[in-house]
Every structure is written in structure tokens, then in C-alpha cells.
Amino acid sequence: MNSLLTNAVAGLTAGGAYALLGVCATFTFRLVAVVNFAGAAIGASGAFAFALLVEVGTPIWGGAIAGLLFGALVGVLVGEIMTRWFAEASTSIKAAVSTALLVGVTAVGLRVTGGQRPHEFPELLSGSAFRLLGVEVTNTAIAMLGLAMLFTLLIGLFLNRSHVGLQLRALSERPAAAELIGIPVHQLSLWVWAIGGAATTLALMLIAPQRAPNFLGLSLLVVPALASALIGFFRSFWATLLGGVVIGEMESLISGFSGLGAYRTAVPFLVIIAVLLWSQRGGRWDDAR
Amino acid sequence: MTRDSMRSATLNVAITIGLGGLAILILPNYWIYLATGAMIGAVGLLSLGVVEGRAGMISLCQLSFAGVGAWTVGYLNVAEAPGGLPIWILIGGLAAVPFGIAIGLPALRLRGINLAIVTLGFAGAFDAVLAAITYPGQAEFLQVLRPDVFDGDRGYFLFVVIVFAVISGVLELVGGSRLGSCWLAIRHSERAVAAHGVGIPYAKLRAFALSAFVSGVSGGLLAGYLGMLVSDNFTMFGSMVLYAVATMVGAQYPEGAVVGGLLGALFPELLRRLDVPQDLGNLLFAIGAVQALAARETISESLRRAFCRVVRSKTRQLRRLDASALPPRIDYGNAPALAVRGLTVRYGSVIALNSVDIDVPAGAVVGLIGPNGAGKSTLIDAVSGYVLRYEGQIETKNRPLEGVLPHRRASLGIRRTWQTNRIAPDLTVSAYLRLAAGNITNDEIDAVLAWIGLPDPDTKVSGIDAGARRLLDVAGAVAARPAVVLLDEPAAGQSFDEAARLAERISEIPDLFGSAVLLVEHDMDLVRAACSAVTVLDFGEVIASGPTREVLDLPIVKTAYLGVVETEAA
Amino acid sequence: MLGTMRWIGIAIGVGTTLLTTATFAAGPTCPDGPIRIGSITSATGPVDFSDAPKAAKALFDATNAVGGIDGCRIAYELADDKADPQVAAQAARDLIENKKVVTMAGGASLLECAVNSQLYKRSNLSSIPGLGVNPVCFVSSNIAPVNVGPYTLETALGLFATNQLRVKNVCVLLTIIGGSLEAHKAALARWEAISGQKAKLVDLTVPTTGDYTPFVIRARDAGCEAVISNAVEPTVVAIVKTADAQKISGINWMFLSPGYSVEVGKALAATQQAVYAGTEWEPYTDQNSDANKEWISAMNSAGLPLTAFSQGGYLSARVIIDVIKGIDGPVTRDSVSKALSSMNPVSYSLAGSQYVFGSASTHAPMQATKVMKLEKGNWTVATKDWFVVPSK
Incomplete structure (x- = not known):
């Protein structure tokens, strides 16, 4: 029982990371209607830019800011491709494009960062906040959760209260129509991509030191991130947040049972399916068609 | 199954085997070896062509299905199961089917991107599980045995080519069948498919099951090709790349699958020859795929278009109407085709329909009119089952329909058309009629088209204008010869002459096909010409009902409704 | 200019090894042109093991610079599999059928052994990976890596x-x-x-x-x-x-x-x-170790970094050169495989165990760390x- 609680506490870091990444995914989807498989890869680019800059002697905070900017820049590049050529494309085409971009970005990323060559990821927040049930709850874990909540809160306020937020919502629902009524569609979309890129970068910069930071590994964090976003149906930011924490917790709890062995990774997946089927039990028709 | 799909399936098989044979004759061993890999990749792409290309569902776990097939073949090989590789591959494909159905189950509820992420999650989980399972026979160095006839590079290539040809031929046949049309239609609109009396779950599960089977076969072929596999052959990343390639080339077409397979096999070879690092391939793939996807049409579609420009098929002339060739009339007796009693529908606090009664006697054409927002379409939705929460009773031929799902209602005798076009643009006119009417012969299709006034059955729906699509919608519902046809503004977008002809056609429906008609229409001339009785709705309530002429002359109707028409016309 | 100096440096080292192992036999011949040796390495993608074949290439180049093995030049073919089984399988076929390699040496791949071991067996080709990772590398009759292995x-x-x-x-x-x-x-x-x-x-x-x-x-x-x-x-x-x-x-x-x-x-x-x-070998970070001396000077001469992978590639190339030197007559796939299976254990300073291929059904000669x-x-x-x- 106690070891279960221990694992629950230990899962907070991963949970917070998934939550923040998931919120970023929902953010991108709600505002520019793209499920971005390359999302974590964009963040990984920024995070590795940070690590490489610090390796060559840039001060930590300078490197961090440069990393965030780089993440935003890569986000804008991906966004430019998406908005320029695929603004009106179908979901499956967009999914295929972001998959192709994931392949491309990781290829470049692995080349530049040298595969499994470990990089010194400076810890932006080191040390632990407190000890709970024999587990050190690190500052990073706290920061991740806090950031995810802050981001969720801010997005909510922004979308519902601000003029630009309302414009953005119009944009995601009908880009062409939004353009007609004079909303600077292209520009706004790119801002969304930039913010998404920077936020993902921040998330990955924070968790990279505690994970095996290789480019591919960080890029594939998109899977739990999207799974969290799915729990919120790519609509609700708070449900996404919760989903991320739950998935992180689940992974951690299951690793406490050696019997489940190799099937560990399958368990969160099954839970997601169960949650979805239950919550969608009333839905029969696709809304739009 | 149609003449066309039979012909093109045979053509497929013949061309594939012919080209394969030619390759065997002229290519050196090494290139045959590469080509084998390409064709196996092409089989894998065909499997995506079913779920993605045809049914429009995103699947990011195709290689997991292939992994199941490959591992099954491995186990059968170690167990020295009887039958040899061809049988093992077949069993491997079948073994993947339950997985396909399991993944298809969420697809009944989840769509688009949600489904994509579930399949991605499955691929990730499967990836991790497979990585821990050593390929059967690896420790004992048991290579997967090939049958003697197909041993050696050329023999195995021939084997793979035959498998590809058979699978692509069968898929072509399935694609031409009602199930295939159903997939294309699901991609466009699930509601519309249900209105044809087809169960969506049935169609979707079949797509996933068939796709998993084909993918499992490709895994089995790979096992026979390489003899020994590692889990890296079937990673989640690989599934994603496969998906992008399939979308790019158009994997539902055999030539698309082959092009995709060739890209996969020849790209590393090209890079090796040019002495460039292999990872450059991934980057080039990304650029190429984005470029190709931006072209808005798949590589196969471009190929086909270019080809069609060369061999222009001649369009058939409009046939003369021959009433005896129409599908035989069905006699529904005298029981009322539709009886609606006290129908009330609420959307939240808004009452869309308030205690509405409507009768459509057998063999009658009844009009339903009223201003916009009066609740006419809601009534059709409720009757056809798309609004399941209502109060009151709906009966057809004295059978109550409460709690019956749309596709069941459709097969019980209630067919409808749509105000907004929901016909899948990828279908041909004849495929659509077959989807809508079910069991119908080619001559009957031609006759129905001649009757409604549509040309060539081989034209794609995307190639005809909006007015013609409405006629096609009507023709489909009528050709199914249900007890009652619900027509939702069929004359919208038609010219005056066309509307007049349509009125004549609608009034003929009971005599020619046996179906009663409930017609929702704004065009008063059409209503006058076609309907024997009319019910008028306003703000969800029946304000008048009776013989057409009498009702249309009532002052209350004129103020509530006809005023609207005049302003509209002005 | 600098290049020439390097070659001379390596050549002296190689020359001594040539002399010490000279035998009475007539030695290897190469009637069909240079001796072709291949390698498959995970050089791009998730890992970069390319230091191994680069080190092997440096040694082969140095050997060629002093006239090759008994006058036979070595043509070394490097292939990358980017840790993709399909690419690894293609590369092996290409090397064996098109490039006509007689053996594999100096490669370092995540999965190549598992993918290709059967092909090697069918082609009677022996492989000496510079670094074996996959378990199949250590249990195949045609593969014997020069590293200890995980x-x-x-x-x-x-x-x-x-x-x-x-x-x-x-x-x-x-x-x-x-x-x-x-x-x-x-x-x-x-x-x-x-x-x-x-x-x-x-x-x-x-x-x-x-x-x-x-x-x-x-x-x-x-x-x-x-x-x-x-x-x-x-x-x-x-x-x-x-x-x-x-x-x-x-x-x-x-x-x-x-x-x-x-x-x-x-x-x-x-x-x-x-x-x-x-x-896997003598600690590569120990630059003063006598055991590392030859390897370090070879790498410095070729301008290659000193990494563990390069030790593996270097050692593997040493082994195959020594084995080919012991062959009488034409150097072919068969003669190399025969020489490997009948070889006597050889000591190399880089490794703690003697290297031997031998005729057993599995090989894991290196047992010291x-x-x-x-x-x-x-x-x-x-x-x-x-x-x-x-x-x-």
C-alpha cells in the first residue's frame, strides 16, 4: 500500500509534463485546428538549442531564452507550412503532413544532436521542494504542474475575455470566413504556432534533465501528450490537464507491479479507450456530417 | 459486384502479373530482391488503402497488424505447421483480424483525429510489447521456410507479385461492391449511409478487419522475405510513415500502392549509390511528402488523370425511358405508409414540433409545407430516426418505430433525401444507386437514370452539378422502393422546366415503384402538381391539413406561408 | 604533406605487425582485384556508431599505403543501416552480391546481426563486427564480434x-x-x-x-x-x-x-x-596505457577521435588483416571463412581475452572487461x- 503511494508521488513529475504538453496540443488544435504530431519535436528543437548553447558557454538564462525563441521559430516554420498550404485541407491530410514533419524534424534533430550522445541539460530548477512518503518531490515536478495549471488558466481567460481570443476562436472554426470579416488569419495563426512552440519548449527544457534526453525520445512524448488531449476531447483544457496527470500517475503506479511487466505501456492506452468509449456512449453521428 | 469492377479487377491482376513476369525476365537478381521488398510494402499500403483511402478513417497502427501476421508465421514455422508458407501467411492474416476488429470497435464511436490517436496509442503499446518478444526461432536459427516452388529470389518475387495481384483484385471487387461504396460514403457522411439502411458499425468493422488481414499478410510475406525479423520492422514510427506515404500516393489504388512500395525500397538504395547518409532519406521524405500532399490530389489520382486525358472515354447518350426496365413495383397493400401521431420534439427549451399529426396513405403523394424554421426538416429527421428523443408515435405500415435506429428504419421502409447534399463525390452515379437501392441490376440502374433524367452511370458524382445531385438523391431513395420516401426540398436549385419535370416524376412514384411520398418543398407549383394532400406547419404546429387545392387557398396558409414565397421570388 | 607523414607513421606500425606474423606459406593472392571487405553500421538515425568503421578504414588505408597484404590492396565498403532492419538487409545483399565482399569487419550496428545472420550463413560469409549489440551476434556460427557484448x-x-x-x-x-x-x-x-x-x-x-x-x-x-x-x-x-x-x-x-x-x-x-x-576493451580514456599505444597512434595519424567504438573497429580490422595474411592462395569468401574457423587464438593488447573465431556453432571469444x-x-x-x- 505504502509503495503504491510512493509511486503515486513519484508519478507527479511525468504527470505534470504530460499535462503541460497535452494542454499545448489542445491549444494548437483549438486555435488552428491541427492535431500536431510534430508538437513535441518542435519543443525538442528548442530544448536542444538551449542545451547546445549552454554547452558552448552561453549563460543558462540567456540560453533558455534563446531556446524558447528557437522553439517558437520552429513552431512558426511548421505553422507557415500548415497555414500556407493546408489551411483548408482535411483532417487526414493534415495528420499526414504533421507526421511527415515529425519524421523530418527528428531526422535533422538526431543529426545535429548526435543520436544518443548525451547532452548536458542544465537544470533550470534544481533540488527538491519537500519529501513526501519517502519520495523527494522535485521543484521541477511542482513547476510542471504549476505551469500546466497557469497555462490552462491563462488560455481560458485569454480565449473567453480578450478580443484577440474571440477572433482566434472564430479563426479555428472558419478560417476562410474569418478572413472575410477582416481578421488577420495568417498572422494570428503564426502567433498561435509560436506560442505553442515556446510553451512546449519550456515543458521539455524542464523535464529533459530527468529523462533520457535524446531527440527522438523527447519527440515521441507527443504520444502521451495527445492521449491527454484526447481525454479532454481536444476541447477542455482542464480535462486535458487532468488526463495528463492521470496518465503519468498510471504509468508510475503500474511500474510498481513487476507482474504486469512488458504490458505496462498498454495499460494507459486501454484506460484511455475505456474512458473515451464511456464518455462517447451517447454520440452516434459525427457532429458536422 | 458490377461489370466494371469485375473488369478492372481482372485487368489489375493481369497487368500486375504481366509486369511482374517482365521484371523477372529482365531484372538482375539484386533488383528482383529490392522489387520484392517494394511489393511487400505495396501490400502493406493496400491495407491502409482500405481504412484510410476508402473508408477515410485514420489508422496509425498498420504495422502492428503486420507484426501480428509476421509473428504468427514465425510460430507456425517453428512448430513446423502443415501447409507451408502460403497457408501460414493466410493464418497470419487471419490472426491479425481480431486485432483489427478490436481497434475498429472504438472507431464506431470515435472519428477523425480521436481515432487516429487511439490507433497511435495502440501502436505505441504494441511496439513495447513486441520489442520484448523474441522472434520465434531466432535462438535456434530457424529461418522461415519458403515453399520449394517459390524459393530463391525470383521465385519468391513471383509469389509476392501473385499475392499482391490477388489482394488488389479482391479489393477492387470489394471496392466496386455495395460495401465499397458504403466505405466511400461513410467517409463523406455517416448519416447519409445510415439512411440507405446500412449499419455503420458493420461497414466500419469490416474495413478494419479486412485491412488488418491484408496488413497481417504483408507481415507474413516479410517474414518469408527476410527469414528472420526484429521488432524494429514494426515500430510505431514506421506505422506513421506508412500512413503519410499512403495518403501521399493514394493507397486505395493498386498503382499508388506500388509507387509507395517502390519509394520505400528504392530510396535507401538510391542514397547508398549516391553515397549520402541514410538519414537524409527521412528529411527528403518529409519534404517530398509535404510537397505531394500540398498538391491536393494523390499521386495515383494525378496518374489516372494524365492517363484519362490520353484515353478519353466517350460518354453515353441519355437513354430513352423504358418503364418496363425499371425495378419492379412493390405492392405495399393498403396499410398507411406513414402515420405520425402527437409528435413533439424539443431542443432544450425550444419546441421544434408540437404534437404534430401527419398521415401518408399508401400510394399517395403528400406535401409538407411551411416557412423556414417551421420544423419540416425536424419532422423528417424524427421520422427517419435521426432525432431519437421525441414524444408521440411514428408508424409505418402499422409498425411502431420508437427506439429503432435510422438504418433499421431505412430497411423497414422509410427512405429520405437530404436538403444539403450528402452524396459522396468519389462514387460513380451507378455505385451510388447500388449503395442506395441495394439489390439492383445494371439495366435497372440505366432505366432509373433515364426516368429521372440523368446521363451516364459511370460519371463520378463529383462531376455532376448540384441540381443533378439532388435528382440522384431522389433516384436513390426511390429505386430502393421503400414504403414511404421522404423528399426534402428536391427542387431547390432546379430551373423552372426541370422543376416541372420533377413534379411529373414525383407524381409517378407510387404507380411506378409502389412507394408513398412525403414531399417537403417551397416550390408551390411543384406541390400543386404533385401532391394530392398537403399539411402546413408553422412554428412547429399543424395549422392546416387536407386536399391540396383547398388547403392552399385557406387565408391562414396564405398569410403564414405563401407571403414568404412571394418575397423569396422577388 | 601532413597526410603523407600520417601514412608513414601508420605504415611503420603496420609493417612491424606484418613482419612478426610472417609465415613460411606462400601467402594470400588476389587474382580478381582488391580484397573487398564490407561493414554495416548504424551511423545515422537514433545512434551513431560510425567511429568503428572509420577506424577500420584508417587501418585498411594504412595497410594499402604500404602495399596492402602481400601486395593485395583492400577495398573497404561502408554501409549505413540507420538502425532500420529493412535497410540493413538491403545493404547486406548489396555488399555480398554487387560489391562481392569476402568478409565483413569493423561494423557496429544495433540490429544487423539478427537481420543478416542467415544470409551470411547461406553465403558462407564470416563477419567480425567491431561492436556486436544484438544477442544474435554472439550465438551465430558465422559471426564473432571483437567486443565482450552486453x-x-x-x-x-x-x-x-x-x-x-x-x-x-x-x-x-x-x-x-x-x-x-x-x-x-x-x-x-x-x-x-x-x-x-x-x-x-x-x-x-x-x-x-x-x-x-x-x-x-x-x-x-x-x-x-x-x-x-x-x-x-x-x-x-x-x-x-x-x-x-x-x-x-x-x-x-x-x-x-x-x-x-x-x-x-x-x-x-x-x-x-x-x-x-x-x-569492452582496454579503457580508451587511459591515454598513457601501453595497451592503447598502437591504436592511439593509428587514430592520431588518421585524425580520428579516440572513442571506444574506434577501438572496436580498429581491433576488428587488425584481426581480419592477420587472418587474411595466413591464407594460402586466392582470398575468397570460402577461404576467409575457412581461415577463420581454423585459426588459433590470438592475443591483442586492446582486449583481455584472446580472439578466436573457430568452428563452434556460436562464438563469444571476448570474456574480459x-x-x-x-x-x-x-x-x-x-x-x-x-x-x-x-x-x-
Whole structure:
């Protein structure tokens, strides 16, 4: 029982990371209607830019800011491709494009960062906040959760209260129509991509030191991130947040049972399916068609 | 199954085997070896062509299905199961089917991107599980045995080519069948498919099951090709790349699958020859795929278009109407085709329909009119089952329909058309009629088209204008010869002459096909010409009902409704 | 100019080896042009092992610069598989059928052995990988790597923990990839058989990436005194940092050869944990070691970095050159395979075991490691002499 609680506490870091990444995914989807498989890869680019800059002697905070900017820049590049050529494309085409971009970005990323060559990821927040049930709850874990909540809160306020937020919502629902009524569609979309890129970068910069930071590994964090976003149906930011924490917790709890062995990774997946089927039990028709 | 799909399936098989044979004759061993890999990749792409290309569902776990097939073949090989590789591959494909159905189950509820992420999650989980399972026979160095006839590079290539040809031929046949049309239609609109009396779950599960089977076969072929596999052959990343390639080339077409397979096999070879690092391939793939996807049409579609420009098929002339060739009339007796009693529908606090009664006697054409927002379409939705929460009773031929799902209602005798076009643009006119009417012969299709006034059955729906699509919608519902046809503004977008002809056609429906008609229409001339009785709705309530002429002359109707028409016309 | 100087430098080294192993036999001949040797390496993609074939190429180039082996030049073909099985299979076919290689040497791939071992057997081709990772590399009749390999190293580290560190509670946390489950289990069983101990905790489900906190906590709660892990470089860093973050003490963290790298040392310079790693060969960070001398001068002459991978590539090339020198008559796939299967064990200073291919159905000639300890970011030798895994 106690070891279960221990694992629950230990899962907070991963949970917070998934939550923040998931919120970023929902953010991108709600505002520019793209499920971005390359999302974590964009963040990984920024995070590795940070690590490489610090390796060559840039001060930590300078490197961090440069990393965030780089993440935003890569986000804008991906966004430019998406908005320029695929603004009106179908979901499956967009999914295929972001998959192709994931392949491309990781290829470049692995080349530049040298595969499994470990990089010194400076810890932006080191040390632990407190000890709970024999587990050190690190500052990073706290920061991740806090950031995810802050981001969720801010997005909510922004979308519902601000003029630009309302414009953005119009944009995601009908880009062409939004353009007609004079909303600077292209520009706004790119801002969304930039913010998404920077936020993902921040998330990955924070968790990279505690994970095996290789480019591919960080890029594939998109899977739990999207799974969290799915729990919120790519609509609700708070449900996404919760989903991320739950998935992180689940992974951690299951690793406490050696019997489940190799099937560990399958368990969160099954839970997601169960949650979805239950919550969608009333839905029969696709809304739009 | 149609003449066309039979012909093109045979053509497929013949061309594939012919080209394969030619390759065997002229290519050196090494290139045959590469080509084998390409064709196996092409089989894998065909499997995506079913779920993605045809049914429009995103699947990011195709290689997991292939992994199941490959591992099954491995186990059968170690167990020295009887039958040899061809049988093992077949069993491997079948073994993947339950997985396909399991993944298809969420697809009944989840769509688009949600489904994509579930399949991605499955691929990730499967990836991790497979990585821990050593390929059967690896420790004992048991290579997967090939049958003697197909041993050696050329023999195995021939084997793979035959498998590809058979699978692509069968898929072509399935694609031409009602199930295939159903997939294309699901991609466009699930509601519309249900209105044809087809169960969506049935169609979707079949797509996933068939796709998993084909993918499992490709895994089995790979096992026979390489003899020994590692889990890296079937990673989640690989599934994603496969998906992008399939979308790019158009994997539902055999030539698309082959092009995709060739890209996969020849790209590393090209890079090796040019002495460039292999990872450059991934980057080039990304650029190429984005470029190709931006072209808005798949590589196969471009190929086909270019080809069609060369061999222009001649369009058939409009046939003369021959009433005896129409599908035989069905006699529904005298029981009322539709009886609606006290129908009330609420959307939240808004009452869309308030205690509405409507009768459509057998063999009658009844009009339903009223201003916009009066609740006419809601009534059709409720009757056809798309609004399941209502109060009151709906009966057809004295059978109550409460709690019956749309596709069941459709097969019980209630067919409808749509105000907004929901016909899948990828279908041909004849495929659509077959989807809508079910069991119908080619001559009957031609006759129905001649009757409604549509040309060539081989034209794609995307190639005809909006007015013609409405006629096609009507023709489909009528050709199914249900007890009652619900027509939702069929004359919208038609010219005056066309509307007049349509009125004549609608009034003929009971005599020619046996179906009663409930017609929702704004065009008063059409209503006058076609309907024997009319019910008028306003703000969800029946304000008048009776013989057409009498009702249309009532002052209350004129103020509530006809005023609207005049302003509209002005 | 500088280039020429380099070649002369290497040539002198190679010349001496040529002389010392000269035999009475007529020696190898090459009627069909140069001797073609191939290699398949995971050079791009998730890992970069390209230092291995580059080092092999440097040695072959140097040999050619002094006239080749008995006048036979060596043509060395490098292929990259980007850790993709399909590409690895294609590359092998290309090398064997189109490039007509007589043997494989100096390669280092994540999965090539498993993909191609059957093809090698069919083609009667023998392969001497510079670095074997996949379990098939150590259990195939046609493949014998020059490295110890992860499985033997696991056993060795277990024995080091029980015999030298004298700890009781040895735990094993492994990541199983690419069908290596049986091999890891066999390695564990071998350690148990030799030491008579039982592992305190065995977890074969460590993910390749993820949060390692639960595993570290588990190891602590199980009372592990030594934890053996097959983590790769970034994961090594992640695990040790997680242990630091959890303020764990009293655990000896023992990693396989991927852990032994300068970058890992640098990244973990500030750790409070006791970190060990087993080596495949003579510790490459020890620049003053006599055993490394020849290899270091060869690498310096060719302008290549000094890495563990380059030791493997170099050693593998040395082995194949020596074997070809012993061949009488034309150098073909058959004659090379025959020479390998009938060769006598040879000692090389880089390795703690004698290398032999032999005619057995499986080969794992290398059974000796040196265990390194991380001290303030630098690796120091914890076992001065070779630590050899006993044959039973």
C-alpha cells in the first residue's frame, strides 16, 4: 500500500509534463485546428538549442531564452507550412503532413544532436521542494504542474475575455470566413504556432534533465501528450490537464507491479479507450456530417 | 459486384502479373530482391488503402497488424505447421483480424483525429510489447521456410507479385461492391449511409478487419522475405510513415500502392549509390511528402488523370425511358405508409414540433409545407430516426418505430433525401444507386437514370452539378422502393422546366415503384402538381391539413406561408 | 604533406605487425582485384556508431599505403543501416552480391546481426563486427564480434559486485529491446550459477525513455546495494540524476559499456552516487596505457577521435588483416571463412581475452572487461587487471 503511494508521488513529475504538453496540443488544435504530431519535436528543437548553447558557454538564462525563441521559430516554420498550404485541407491530410514533419524534424534533430550522445541539460530548477512518503518531490515536478495549471488558466481567460481570443476562436472554426470579416488569419495563426512552440519548449527544457534526453525520445512524448488531449476531447483544457496527470500517475503506479511487466505501456492506452468509449456512449453521428 | 469492377479487377491482376513476369525476365537478381521488398510494402499500403483511402478513417497502427501476421508465421514455422508458407501467411492474416476488429470497435464511436490517436496509442503499446518478444526461432536459427516452388529470389518475387495481384483484385471487387461504396460514403457522411439502411458499425468493422488481414499478410510475406525479423520492422514510427506515404500516393489504388512500395525500397538504395547518409532519406521524405500532399490530389489520382486525358472515354447518350426496365413495383397493400401521431420534439427549451399529426396513405403523394424554421426538416429527421428523443408515435405500415435506429428504419421502409447534399463525390452515379437501392441490376440502374433524367452511370458524382445531385438523391431513395420516401426540398436549385419535370416524376412514384411520398418543398407549383394532400406547419404546429387545392387557398396558409414565397421570388 | 607523414607513421606500425606474423606459406593472392571487405553500421538515425568503421578504414588505408597484404590492396565498403532492419538487409545483399565482399569487419550496428545472420550463413560469409549489440551476434556460427557484448558484461558486472565490492543485494534493472530477453536472462542465470547468489530484484521492464523515479525508488525500497543496468548513454545520465534528486545513497550503479563515455562523465561530474561501468576493451580514456599505444597512434595519424567504438573497429580490422595474411592462395569468401574457423587464438593488447573465431556453432571469444569508476567526472580504473568471467 505504502509503495503504491510512493509511486503515486513519484508519478507527479511525468504527470505534470504530460499535462503541460497535452494542454499545448489542445491549444494548437483549438486555435488552428491541427492535431500536431510534430508538437513535441518542435519543443525538442528548442530544448536542444538551449542545451547546445549552454554547452558552448552561453549563460543558462540567456540560453533558455534563446531556446524558447528557437522553439517558437520552429513552431512558426511548421505553422507557415500548415497555414500556407493546408489551411483548408482535411483532417487526414493534415495528420499526414504533421507526421511527415515529425519524421523530418527528428531526422535533422538526431543529426545535429548526435543520436544518443548525451547532452548536458542544465537544470533550470534544481533540488527538491519537500519529501513526501519517502519520495523527494522535485521543484521541477511542482513547476510542471504549476505551469500546466497557469497555462490552462491563462488560455481560458485569454480565449473567453480578450478580443484577440474571440477572433482566434472564430479563426479555428472558419478560417476562410474569418478572413472575410477582416481578421488577420495568417498572422494570428503564426502567433498561435509560436506560442505553442515556446510553451512546449519550456515543458521539455524542464523535464529533459530527468529523462533520457535524446531527440527522438523527447519527440515521441507527443504520444502521451495527445492521449491527454484526447481525454479532454481536444476541447477542455482542464480535462486535458487532468488526463495528463492521470496518465503519468498510471504509468508510475503500474511500474510498481513487476507482474504486469512488458504490458505496462498498454495499460494507459486501454484506460484511455475505456474512458473515451464511456464518455462517447451517447454520440452516434459525427457532429458536422 | 458490377461489370466494371469485375473488369478492372481482372485487368489489375493481369497487368500486375504481366509486369511482374517482365521484371523477372529482365531484372538482375539484386533488383528482383529490392522489387520484392517494394511489393511487400505495396501490400502493406493496400491495407491502409482500405481504412484510410476508402473508408477515410485514420489508422496509425498498420504495422502492428503486420507484426501480428509476421509473428504468427514465425510460430507456425517453428512448430513446423502443415501447409507451408502460403497457408501460414493466410493464418497470419487471419490472426491479425481480431486485432483489427478490436481497434475498429472504438472507431464506431470515435472519428477523425480521436481515432487516429487511439490507433497511435495502440501502436505505441504494441511496439513495447513486441520489442520484448523474441522472434520465434531466432535462438535456434530457424529461418522461415519458403515453399520449394517459390524459393530463391525470383521465385519468391513471383509469389509476392501473385499475392499482391490477388489482394488488389479482391479489393477492387470489394471496392466496386455495395460495401465499397458504403466505405466511400461513410467517409463523406455517416448519416447519409445510415439512411440507405446500412449499419455503420458493420461497414466500419469490416474495413478494419479486412485491412488488418491484408496488413497481417504483408507481415507474413516479410517474414518469408527476410527469414528472420526484429521488432524494429514494426515500430510505431514506421506505422506513421506508412500512413503519410499512403495518403501521399493514394493507397486505395493498386498503382499508388506500388509507387509507395517502390519509394520505400528504392530510396535507401538510391542514397547508398549516391553515397549520402541514410538519414537524409527521412528529411527528403518529409519534404517530398509535404510537397505531394500540398498538391491536393494523390499521386495515383494525378496518374489516372494524365492517363484519362490520353484515353478519353466517350460518354453515353441519355437513354430513352423504358418503364418496363425499371425495378419492379412493390405492392405495399393498403396499410398507411406513414402515420405520425402527437409528435413533439424539443431542443432544450425550444419546441421544434408540437404534437404534430401527419398521415401518408399508401400510394399517395403528400406535401409538407411551411416557412423556414417551421420544423419540416425536424419532422423528417424524427421520422427517419435521426432525432431519437421525441414524444408521440411514428408508424409505418402499422409498425411502431420508437427506439429503432435510422438504418433499421431505412430497411423497414422509410427512405429520405437530404436538403444539403450528402452524396459522396468519389462514387460513380451507378455505385451510388447500388449503395442506395441495394439489390439492383445494371439495366435497372440505366432505366432509373433515364426516368429521372440523368446521363451516364459511370460519371463520378463529383462531376455532376448540384441540381443533378439532388435528382440522384431522389433516384436513390426511390429505386430502393421503400414504403414511404421522404423528399426534402428536391427542387431547390432546379430551373423552372426541370422543376416541372420533377413534379411529373414525383407524381409517378407510387404507380411506378409502389412507394408513398412525403414531399417537403417551397416550390408551390411543384406541390400543386404533385401532391394530392398537403399539411402546413408553422412554428412547429399543424395549422392546416387536407386536399391540396383547398388547403392552399385557406387565408391562414396564405398569410403564414405563401407571403414568404412571394418575397423569396422577388 | 601532413597526410603523407600520417601514412608513414601508420605504415611503420603496420609493417612491424606484418613482419612478426610472417609465415613460411606462400601467402594470400588476389587474382580478381582488391580484397573487398564490407561493414554495416548504424551511423545515422537514433545512434551513431560510425567511429568503428572509420577506424577500420584508417587501418585498411594504412595497410594499402604500404602495399596492402602481400601486395593485395583492400577495398573497404561502408554501409549505413540507420538502425532500420529493412535497410540493413538491403545493404547486406548489396555488399555480398554487387560489391562481392569476402568478409565483413569493423561494423557496429544495433540490429544487423539478427537481420543478416542467415544470409551470411547461406553465403558462407564470416563477419567480425567491431561492436556486436544484438544477442544474435554472439550465438551465430558465422559471426564473432571483437567486443565482450552486453550479456557477458552483465555477468561480469554482477561478479564484480559480489566478488570485489562484496555486496549482497544485487539488483538488475534492464531494458529489453530487439528480442534480447532470453540473452539477458541467460546472462543473469550465468551470474547466479557462478556466484551462487540470487538477484534481490529483477525488473526487465525499464522503458527506453520516460521518468525513472519509480524504478529508482523501487531499487531503494528493495534494499539494493548494487544495481546493474543496460541503459544507454542518455538514460544512464537520467537514472543517476534521478537517484541524486531522490537523495539516494548506498547503491552502486553499474552500467554496461555505453555508460563509460566522456560525455556521461561530464554530465555526471557533480553526482553523489557511486557509478561504475564495464568496458569492452582496454579503457580508451587511459591515454598513457601501453595497451592503447598502437591504436592511439593509428587514430592520431588518421585524425580520428579516440572513442571506444574506434577501438572496436580498429581491433576488428587488425584481426581480419592477420587472418587474411595466413591464407594460402586466392582470398575468397570460402577461404576467409575457412581461415577463420581454423585459426588459433590470438592475443591483442586492446582486449583481455584472446580472439578466436573457430568452428563452434556460436562464438563469444571476448570474456574480459575492466571496470571503471566515475570519480568527479573522470573515469578511473577500478580493476587494474582484466576482470575475466570464468568459463563456468
